[in-house]
Each structure stands twice: as structure tokens, then as C-alpha cells.
Amino acid sequence: MVKDLHAYRKSYDKGELKDDLVSDNPFKQFGQWFSVADDSELVDEPNAMTLSTVNASGMPNARIVLLKEYSEKGFVFYTNYGSDKGQAIAVNNQVCISFFWIGLERQVVINGNAVKVSEETSKAYFASRPRASQLGALVSNQSETIESRAKLEEKLAALEKQYEGKDIPKPKHWGGYLIEPKTFEFWQGRQSRLHDRIEYTLNNNSWVKTRLQP
Numbered sequence: 001m002v003k004d005l006h007a008y009r010k011s012y013d014k015g016e017l018k019d020d021l022v023s024d025n026p027f028k029q030f031g032q033w034f035s036v037a038d039d040s041e042l043v044d045e046p047n048a049m050t051l052s053t054v055n056a057s058g059m060p061n062a063r064i065v066l067l068k069e070y071s072e073k074g075f076v077f078y079t080n081y082g083s084d085k086g087q088a089i090a091v092n093n094q095v096c097i098s099f100f101w102i103g104l105e106r107q108v109v110i111n112g113n114a115v116k117v118s119e120e121t122s123k124a125y126f127a128s129r130p131r132a133s134q135l136g137a138l139v140s141n142q143s144e145t146i147e148s149r150a151k152l153e154e155k156l157a158a159l160e161k162q163y164e165g166k167d168i169p170k171p172k173h174w175g176g177y178l179i180e181p182k183t184f185e186f187w188q189g190r191q192s193r194l195h196d197r198i199e200y201t202l203n204n205n206s207w208v209k210t211r212l213q214p
Helices: 026-039 084-091 119-128 131-139 149-162
Strands: 048-054 060-066 069-071 074-080 094-101 106-116 174-188 196-203 206-212
Touching: 026 069, 026 094, 026 106, 026 174, 026 196, 048 074, 048 084, 060 074, 060 084, 074 084, 074 106, 074 119, 119 174, 131 149
Parallel strands: none
Antiparallel strands: 048 060, 048 094, 069 074, 074 174, 094 106, 106 174, 174 196, 196 206
């Protein structure tokens, strides 16, 4: 039987976005909200974000990745360049990332262009990762098919033996992307579905802030 979801209701009442308290700089506003999410016991993995891409055939896809760095240059995450997302970015680098901190009734949506970070930056981050994560990046041809979990574990065991007592090199197919924002939207849930929405749009290297109707 299909479950009827029409009666599901939730009241949003944990915050508001007052015009005089919202920064004119979207990066500062993001930093303020991220700090609150990071300190809150209501939010697990505040750096988890949904990355949306569009591939060469025009098909959209979305998945969760982890934010590893942010600044006024943009937002950085790491992945296998040969993965579905890497292949999509290679043909269309316009992407969207979104954060949904449900415990705070807040969402941030950012649209921008994804560009590869430098090889030196990728190597430095790779070297800081746990050894198991380094091996994971080597063992997996991300998004490609494999006949069984056992085959994957066999590959891992072989690599563990190969690199026993040795440094693990960053694979060439693995590295970071910097997302350079073009728009931000900050959403705060409010009662009666009259949510607060503040949008920032980049115009001639300046950010224009507007309020959107819910």
C-alpha cells in the first residue's frame, strides 16, 4: 500500500532572517550560519552538502559530498575526476551546492562554476587524509561497475600489501574542485510557510542582496 503523505505537517519556528541583521557579504553570512551549525548539537555533519551537476546529455544528478574548505574564493570539495560528477563537470562546470541544516530549519543554496584546484593543493590535502581513505581513493574506479564486493576487497588487500610501510601517492585521477559562486540563497523556515529567503547575485564583481517571496 502506498503511504499517504498529505497530512504530514511541520511548523517552522526556530529563527528568522531580519533585514538589518543579514550581512551584505554572502560569504560572511555563510560563515555565521556555518559556525552556528557546526556548534549545534542539532546538526550532524554540517559540511555535508548536495552537489548537483548536469551531464553531456542534459541529465541532472545530485549526491552528497563533503565541504573541506571555504573562503571568499569559493567552496572546495575532493573527488575522483573520472566519477560521474567529474565527467559532468568536464562538459558543464555550472553546478549547484546546497546545505540543509534541518535541526536549525535553515538551507543555503549556492550556484557557481567548478574549477579544479591546483595539483599542489590536492596533494597536500591527500597527504593529510587517513591512510584508509588514501587507499580507498586508489582502489576504487569510482562509478564504474564491479562484479562483487569481494573483488573490491581483494583489490584493497593487494594495495595494502603493496604500500605496507610506504607513503601512498595521490592518484592522478583524484583531486579537488573550487566552486566559484555566482548566486547564494539563504532560507530560514518560518511559521505559516512564510519563510525568509535572502538572495545574493554577483553583478559586476559586487553582490546585490534582495529578499524573495516564500
